[in-house]
Amino acid sequence: MKITFLGHASLLIEIDGINIVVDPFITGNEKAKHIDINSLKADYILVTHAHQDHVLDAEKIAKNTGAKIVSNFEIVNHYNALGIEGHPMNHGGSWQFDFGKLSMTNAIHTSSFADGSYGGSPAGFILETAKKTIYIAGDTALTMDMKLIPLQCKLDLAILPIGDNFTMGIDTAIHASDFIECNKILGYHFDTFGYIEINHKDAIAKFKAKNKNLILLNIGESLEV
Ligand code: NI
Ligand code: MN
Numbered sequence: 001m002k003i004t005f006l007g008h009a010s011l012l013i014e015i016d017g018i019n020i021v022v023d024p025f026i027t028g029n030e031k032a033k034h035i036d037i038n039s040l041k042a043d044y045i046l047v048t049h050a051h052q053d054h055v056l057d058a059e060k061i062a063k064n065t066g067a068k069i070v071s072n073f074e075i076v077n078h079y080n081a082l083g084i085e086g087h088p089m090n091h092g093g094s095w096q097f098d099f100g101k102l103s104m105t106n107a108i109h110t111s112s113f114a115d116g117s118y119g120g121s122p123a124g125f126i127l128e129t130a131k132k133t134i135y136i137a138g139d140t141a142l143t144m145d146m147k148l149i150p151l152q153c154k155l156d157l158a159i160l161p162i163g164d165n166f167t168m169g170i171d172t173a174i175h176a177s178d179f180i181e182c183n184k185i186l187g188y189h190f191d192t193f194g195y196i197e198i199n200h201k202d203a204i205a206k207f208k209a210k211n212k213n214l215i216l217l218n219i220g221e222s223l224e225v
Contacts, residue, residue: 001013001014001015001129001131001132001134001224001225002014002222002223002224002225003134003157003159003186003222003223003224003225004217004220004221004222004223005186005188005217005218005219005220005221005222005223006021006024006026006032006035006219006220007025007026007029007031007032007035007192007219008023008025008029008032008053008188008189008192009022009023009025009048009053009054009138009139009161009188009189010022010023010024010025010026010029010032011023011136011159011188012040012042013127015099015100015129016099018043018044018098018099019040019041019042019043019044019067020042020043020044020045020046020099020127021040021042021044021045021046021061021067022045022046022047022048022125022136023046023047023048023054023055023138024037024040024045024054024055024056024057024058024061025052025053025054025055025056025057026056026057027056027057027060028052028053028056028057029192029219031191031192031219032219032220034219034220035219035220037057037060037061037064038064040061040064040065041065042061042062042064042065042067043065043067043068043099044067044068044069044070044087044097044099045058045061045062045067045068045069045070046070046071046102046125046136047069047070047071047075048071048107048122048123048124048125048136048138048139049072049075049107049109049110049111049119049120049121049122049123049138049139050074050075050078050111050112050113050117050118050119050120051110051111051112051119051139052113052114053192054139055075055113058079059079059082059084062079062084063083063084066085068084068085068086068087069084069085069086069087070086070087070089070097070102071086071088071089071120071123072088072089072090072104072111072119072120072121072123073088073089073090073120074118074119074120075111075119075120076088078113078117078119089102089104089123090104090120090121091104091105091106091121091123092104092106099127099129100127100128100129100130101127101128101129102125102126102127102128103125103126103128103152104123104124104125105123105124105125105126105135105137105138105145105149106123106124106140106143106145107121107122107123107124107137107138107139107140107143108122108140108141108143109122109138109139109140109141109166109167110122122138122139122140123138124136124137124138124140125138126149126152126153126155128153132156132157132225133153133154133155133156134155134156134157134158134159134225135149135155135157135158135159135180135182136159137158137159137160137161137168137176138161139161139166139167139189140161140167140168141167141168141172142168142172142173142175142176142179144179146176146179146180147179147180149179149180149181150180150181154181155180155181155182156182156184156225157182157184157185157186157223157225158176158177158180158182158184158185158186159185159186159187159188160173160176160177160185160186160187160188161173161187161188161189161190162187162188162189162190162198162203162214163189163190163191163192163195163196163197163198164195164196164198165195165196166189166195166196167189167196170198170202170203170206170207171206173185173187174206174207174210174212177207177210177212183211183212183213184212184213184215185207185212185213185214185215186215186216186217186223187203187214187215187216190216200216203216204216
């Protein structure tokens with residue numbers, strides 16, 4: 001499994017030739033100008049919640065590629081109305097896709113579209129393939145529900161928001177890492193705008209002090225899991 005950081009909370013995950021884009025917010029990100037959404041390949045677009053900084057480019061990428069939107073019922077309905085196919089899910093549910101098993105997890109946050117319309121409840125995802133299992137937390141607070149994840153699976157990597165203000169910050173993400181029993185963390189949802197700027201060195205050192213590995217990728221950089 002290859003994970004490419006596309007900036008903010010946007011990811012490209014490649015599993016045996018299947019391309020999964022997560023929460024695409026690229027054209028609105030000043031720091032991601034070098035990423036061309038028209039050259040992105042996508043078979044699926046996973047959407048954790050309806051906020052603009054997670055869905056801005058979803059419609060364009062779906063229309064370019066024919067990718068299916070996988071998200072909560074409300075968000076999938078929203079894209080259905082725009083002529084885009086989707087797979088609706090909800091919290092606690094799992095589905096076996098061709099790339100692996102996807103489960104929708106709880107997240108504590110809000111979810112509305114840019115026009116204020118209802119975007120269902122925010123979520124995260126657990127993605128289990130034959131070889132590796134990852135957790136994509138979405139925008140969330142630290143929550144006791146994270147303790148349920150190790151009951152379901154053993155994580156090889158967790159992707160956690162660390163920018164604070166709108167989501168967990170570094171200290172709470174370290175607690176989350178304990179709750180989910182995973183010491184290999186890819187940080188996201190940081191630095192995009194003023195509210196969520198972090199000191200990279202301090203963040204990595206704080207995780208290291210707890211024997212945890214915080215990975216921070218440059219935009220466009222990849223990680224093999
Ligand atoms: Ni959000
Ligand atoms: Mn966000």
